[in-house]
Amino acid sequence: MKKPENSHHKKSEVSSYINPYIGGILLGVVLFLSYFLTGGGLGASGAIGRVQTGILDFIVPHHVDTNPYFAAIAGGDKNPWLDGSVFMLLGTFLGGAVSGILSKRVKFEIRKGDQITSRTRLLFALIGGLMMGWGARLARGCTSGQALSGGAVLSAGSWAFMFSVFGGGYLLAYFVRRLWLPANPQARG
């Protein structure tokens, strides 16, 4: 096994992304402010559920009213759009866009491993997104709303959830390494 050569490490490669620990501290401060100012944590999937139900309510209102799960969000006179989480989702999008513009990272591109075609990447992104969306509703939260927020307030279920997400990821990672790793990795796995 070869020892890593630190001398080859180029600073410019990573300089545009923030030091992960400092990024984490900033994220932690934002999360704290969210709890301090609103009483609740950060999140995205709940708002996505609201937007989805809102769109559905626009197309087939009768169906929304008769499905108990959708009706709880947008049944009858309920307005799925007017909720703090929806504004948070909008803010997340804007914040990501502004940071991307400032760091000159906004461009149409597909990020993928070298071994797969763009078409494969997009297919798996769609499948992965579907599983994420479905799982996030079952688990009552996504990585931000359950793992990050619930983890910080020491919710027992959120910690069990967090280990499950990473457990699931690591369980499958080896078998789908072609999706992400270069063609000729020096690695055995």
Next chain:
Amino acid sequence: MTPLNLGTILGQNSIVFLLIGFFFGFVLEKSGFGDSKKLAAQFYFYEMRVLKVMFTAIVTAMILIFLSSSLGILDFNKVFVNPTYLWPGIVGGFVMGFGFILGGFCPGTSIVGAATLKIDAIFFVIGVFFGVYVFGETEPYFDYFYNSSSYGRLLLSDLLGVDAGWIVASVFVMAIGAFALAQWGESLFSSLVYQNQGASTSSRHPWVKASQWGGLAAVILILILGQPDLQKRWTWLSSVEGSKLDNKFYHIHPYELRDLMVNKEIYLNILDIRSVEKFNLFHLEGAKNILPDTLAKKNIVNPWVQAPSNTVFVLIDEGSNDRSSQAWKNLKALDLMNLYILDGGVENWLAHFPLDKTVAQAASERGGIIFSKAVGDSQFSSYPIELLENEHTHSKKIHYEKKVKLQSKSTVKGGCG
């Protein structure tokens, strides 16, 4: 210092949510979470950015939250804690883990990726929308599982029965260990996957080192100060609630309690805090015998605090109401809603709803009731519903001042409801 209740002042303000979301998205993007390759790298060990950012954020927020709580700036009981639904969380978590490694994002990061026009992120977002929709369509078929293994608001510290400060300290130590492992893993795997890439030097940044020491100091402070106890919590409330209690604002008439007992819209909890012996001699129908010192126990009180908002609690004492006032303060300090005291306790109750003379009679000298035998456990639990019918037929309804007004907590939901 009384905690600021900003949640109720700012909680519904859309601008606050928009701004918090903005900084959330900004930091996510700046940390590299808009790039699926950076995120997926976590699972191949060569760049542990996800772990570093997420775990640092959890530890930072956790320390700030519990330090504010220790200092009395933040009332932790008013902070939303994701309710624990154990198995749906674990199964959902594994499905999400599979989705993470296949799709390269999680819902929050995909929004940021889409905002920087990463086409794979846009496809992922479309997938998430579809997944959320499919869940909504299929949920009625596994509604039972979705709502199973529910433990409500369950903190790790409740589970292990220790002060939250010890969990905060353990998570801090765990994080330091995880970061050391991550640095070591990166130095091992980055050269295997990509040649010429060395270990990350991110932990050597002077700010990072300073923050670690700051974090350690804060953890020690949290441990020393501890979380606010009942007495401290009562002092926050005492200025308003104390005088209300002294003016018998929460003391209800026996007839009001009787009307609550027959009210089908109300879930009534009668908490009889007299001794076991006295409870066995006589108690009200449906009353629970709870000794005052158990009222401070979290595992007893937590389910009550989380009860539906049409739940009413009534404390019953012998006669003087001293002990029930103390119990009332303890329970109020734990944020129990709709909490009342039976005015004059059992003695006043029996004065309005007297028992058969062969069982009990009023002691003439000092007031109080003398029982000839212990019967309370079976036939003489008091449920004076016959009287109610008499009142209607003879139209001599007793008038009293109604004091019970149902109040519900200002509920805050997390972003991922």
